[in-house]
Amino acid sequence: MNKVVNNAEEAIQGIESGMTLMLGGFGLCGIPEKCIAALSQSPSIKDLTCISNNAGVDDFGLGLLLQNKQIKKMISSYVGENDEFERQMLSGELEVELTPQGTLAEKCRAGGAGIPAFFTPAGYGTEISDGKEIREFNGKKYILENSFVSDFSIVKAWKGDTDGNLIFKATARNFNPVMAMAGKITIAEVEELVAPGELDPNQIHTAGIFVHRIFKGNNYEKRIEQRTVSS
Amino acid sequence: MNKVVNNAEEAIQGIESGMTLMLGGFGLCGIPEKCIAALSQSPSIKDLTCISNNAGVDDFGLGLLLQNKQIKKMISSYVGENDEFERQMLSGELEVELTPQGTLAEKCRAGGAGIPAFFTPAGYGTEISDGKEIREFNGKKYILENSFVSDFSIVKAWKGDTDGNLIFKATARNFNPVMAMAGKITIAEVEELVAPGELDPNQIHTAGIFVHRIFKGNNYEKRIEQRTVSS
């Protein structure tokens, strides 16, 4: 069983208009930039629902798909570092479902753990809880949230092996491991691809059972949104 | 803020009769053997509810507390490698709540994640679902399960640092990380205790925020239940 594909173009085979994708990353940190670029080169893939904590910037990350109007709906916790996003949202072209960040992470993790719904306190008493079931446990109010599963989850890891085992680096980990769990098909792009046995089995963040396709990306740009330095 | 204590006796200070404990381990693998031994040396601590996947053997692990009749109730997925356990259970001295292993793990993880309840398919249509809320999602039936929180969680790790960060070894990891999350107070015993910064921050399994007390145990016995070898 070979999970290794040659590049992003091969990896995204089978992604079709109307599908739901999960894309890892927080801001521009740890985003699957190669697969996003490949999707933007396939403008016939449209009407995507993208579950991603953020929506990129105008000329990088998911912003590229927004420019092409490939996205129908975004499910995110924080958006709008991005003029085109704002324009499409205000004009009604783009549907946006804002979800508290922890709820978003837990919805992905739950979907990838076979848990269809769970109670969380986040958003109780706010518009997030409108229309949702509320229940009290130990004197505190919680909202019932349904989990997410994607048609394709696309994640970016630091190191991977050909069995699909992944290791992430620093805060580039973020949503990637939980989204990897929740894909009907999960694609991983990695900076370094090694043979099985080269990664320490104690130290793997995402088990290969959750990963269906893997490839090594070259020349990662890894754009920085806020370069803050101390003197 | 010093989390380091000298030994198991110091670590278990504050554990009182009637409390709920979580104890890591699967079989005898990865059990907090030093703290269990210390508890067995404090026979005045009684009526404990112990959440642990198994119940040890007659003369090791939780079997030691059973011999002393310190346990009122066990919450486990598989028990009875243990004659004294069987005797107490059949005589009605010991209350036993059997829970599917995955549900047990998820109840601990949920408790440690601020999730009071979740839906799982395990046990639907069996006596496990008796009296519990059943709900259908996408054509499949699920049971609502409440999460667990302990007064004290006691875990065993391979390496730890003085901030309470933990790394587990091989399958000795098992329930330890999720139980560590779910303790009002969490005690970690480790084979090797190092200074902060000596463990790779990418490779820590349990973050120190979940650990309140830590100590280095000496001369771990690590008893093997089924020594199976190939020729």
Next chain:
Amino acid sequence: MLDKHGIAKRIAQELEDGYYVNLGIGIPTLVANYIPKGIDVTFQSENGLLGMGPFPKAEEVDADLINAGKQTITTMPGSVFFDSAYSFAMIRAGKVQLTVLGAMEVDQNGDIANWKIPGKMVKGMGGAMDLVASAENIIVAMMHTNKKGESKLLEKCTLPLTGVNCITKVVTNLAFLEIKNGAFVLKERAPGVSVEEIKTATQGKLIIEGDVPEMRI
């Protein structure tokens, strides 16, 4: 008629390249010995390991490395260790493609009973309820009849259930059967076993379509 190893061999033929497989204790464990050539499967042990290998040599035994049967084992290249919640996440999410486990009773609706006998000491269900509630492909490996000679393939399970509507295939010492639309469909006879013998040993509804071939082991 098949012995335990024969049952394991027949089940091993159901393996497909790339499968992630969870094997229960007993006969299911033997399946690992008969993986068809050219096929690459990965064994999951629900206590927290993907990529389980054979038993260790005496000098390699590690108390921190056991399987769900609490036996000392080894790992294969590409193996991964994880915690119990992550382990059952992959199980519940259906990522384990094949589960093989033993049973006391199976019925024509795919219900299974394998954890509790009223009046006897109950040891617990371990991970069996999670496994049967989640896997799409579950094969039961067992003897066709119990020690008293009574059928274990029933119209309706009489023992406390482990799961409902979940078993898809059964391999016994007598036959290979699929469970479909409320019946056992006889697919293959064990070597030297007649359809009549299987009929007699099966209490649940049995469907026999045309000539039933003998297994090729």
Next chain:
Amino acid sequence: MLDKHGIAKRIAQELEDGYYVNLGIGIPTLVANYIPKGIDVTFQSENGLLGMGPFPKAEEVDADLINAGKQTITTMPGSVFFDSAYSFAMIRAGKVQLTVLGAMEVDQNGDIANWKIPGKMVKGMGGAMDLVASAENIIVAMMHTNKKGESKLLEKCTLPLTGVNCITKVVTNLAFLEIKNGAFVLKERAPGVSVEEIKTATQGKLIIEGDVPEMRI
């Protein structure tokens, strides 16, 4: 009257040894600059880091190492990286002992609004709803009034809420207040600010007990 740094300094006095702290964007971030001597606190960044350090030197900048404000940062010894689900697990479980965040409005019941203004582009709540729904100890850092001079300490929030019944303390340019039993309790005046000025700037129910001391910064 306090400036942003003064507000941060006063909040820093609320830190206790061993605290795990989450600081929001804006004034809250400044709190890290004023940790009292002899006190050891650990900063959590909800994108997946415990043990956040200061900004890096130019040559140390790492695109894979950012905080929740998407700023490049560094780590302290003993730091840990983790995924987003684990990060919010510790937040929801109440392990983060102090959360400091900004607000557009806070009311006397401890409700807070800080994510949405009707008619304006909404960027989202990020992790704020999870944080305020979970932390036991939440301090709001903000100006006492908005740009139009209207009070931000209200009887009832008018903007869409971020959380209800959750804010315990407010530090503004004018005062340090606790929220208790449906009222703002004035604990300290900012240097040079009179009780009268605070009264005028506070629309919600304000409780003044005895002499209100001036802050010591």
